Amino acid sequence: MSNQNIFDNEIFFDGYSELRSREINSNNMLEQPAMKEMLPKQTGKTVLDLGCGCGANCVEFIKSGASNVIGIDISEKMLSIAKEKAFHKSIEYINMSMTDISALNRKFDLVYSSLAFHYIEDFEKLCKDIYDLLNENGYLLFSQEHPLITATINGNGHYNKDESGRKISYTFSNYNEPGERKVHWYVDDVKKYHRTFSDTINALSKAGFIVEEVCEPQPKGWAMEKWPALYDEFIKPSFLIVKARKGQL
Numbered sequence: 685m686s687n688q689n690i691f692d693n694e695i696f697f698d699g700y701s702e703l704r705s706r707e708i709n710s711n712n713m714l715e716q717p718a719m720k721e722m723l724p725k726q727t728g729k730t731v732l733d734l735g736c737g738c739g740a741n742c743v744e745f746i747k748s749g750a751s752n753v754i755g756i757d758i759s760e761k762m763l764s765i766a767k768e769k770a771f772h773k774s775i776e777y778i779n780m781s782m783t784d785i786s787a788l789n790r791k792f793d794l795v796y797s798s799l800a801f802h803y804i805e806d807f808e809k810l811c812k813d814i815y816d817l818l819n820e821n822g823y824l825l826f827s828q829e830h831p832l833i834t835a836t837i838n839g840n841g842h843y844n845k846d847e848s849g850r851k852i853s854y855t856f857s858n859y860n861e862p863g864e865r866k867v868h869w870y871v872d873d874v875k876k877y878h879r880t881f882s883d884t885i886n887a888l889s890k891a892g893f894i895v896e897e898v899c900e901p902q903p904k905g906w907a908m909e910k911w912p913a914l915y916d917e918f919i920k921p922s923f924l925i926v927k928a929r930k931g932q933l
């Protein structure tokens with residue numbers, strides 16, 4: 685089972701960096717505000733950020749009182765920016781795949797991941813590994829692309845419009861065929877993994893997690909004012925966010 689490291693591809697990295705540098709994007713307008721509302725208290729807590737990218741969230745955890753943070757990422761390019769722009773003495777950045785986290789010989793109060801789990805094939809194993817790394821009553825909070833988005837082979841889900849050009853519905857397919865998807869995003873053959881909603885929740889439950897909250901973020905008024913395209917989220921959600929607690933097996 686090989687992990688693709690697409691963020692180290694120069695063309696992909698440049699495109700993605702440009703997208704994230706904009707004030708108006710789905711991260712800033714939709715996914716991050718919803719994640720922040722669901723974050724458990726971090727004062728004095730230890731945090732592991734899986735697929736931490738450029739480290740922006742790691743710094744936020746420290747600002748919110750976390751005692752120390754480990755950010756891991758498979759991409760050297762993303763981590764080199766994190767080490768420069770999101771440096772803090774209580775943050776450690778490690779270049780590793782989250783498929784190898786069982787090798788981390790530590791315990792955490794919070795495992796966090798923003799928009800990275802859809803790059804992972806074996807979600808059941810990942811859930812078990814995370815469960816083992818958490819302290820009792822520790823939390824996992826993650827976001828991923830919504831299964832309605834990852835479903836269609838080749839990423840060819842699309843909106844349908846009425847005669848006046850207004851988007852009215854969204855077409856997707858292959859929902860009940862979980863597995864690898866290769867999509868075009870800045871470059872060809874970006875690998876993602878589709879899982880059904882039930883497979884996702886059942887993997888967490890099987891690992892021993894108690895699912896406390898599930899969110900398919902709806903855009904807020906302030907965000908739609910800045911970016912009317914967010915009205916599309918009422919047709920279909922872009923993200924799935926889950927907050928789960930380590931229970932007793």
Ligand SMILES: C[S@@+](CC[C@H](N)C(=O)[O-])C[C@H]1O[C@@H](n2cnc3c(N)ncnc32)[C@H](O)[C@@H]1O
Nearest residue numbers: 687691735736737757758759781782798800803
């Ligand atoms: C969409 S970016 C999100 C980055 C960051 N979490 C954020 O919200 O700004 C996804 C990140 O997941 C990382 N990633 C993908 N597969 C990974 C893996 N197997 N192990 C660790 N990181 C991975 C990528 O390198 C990239 O930095």
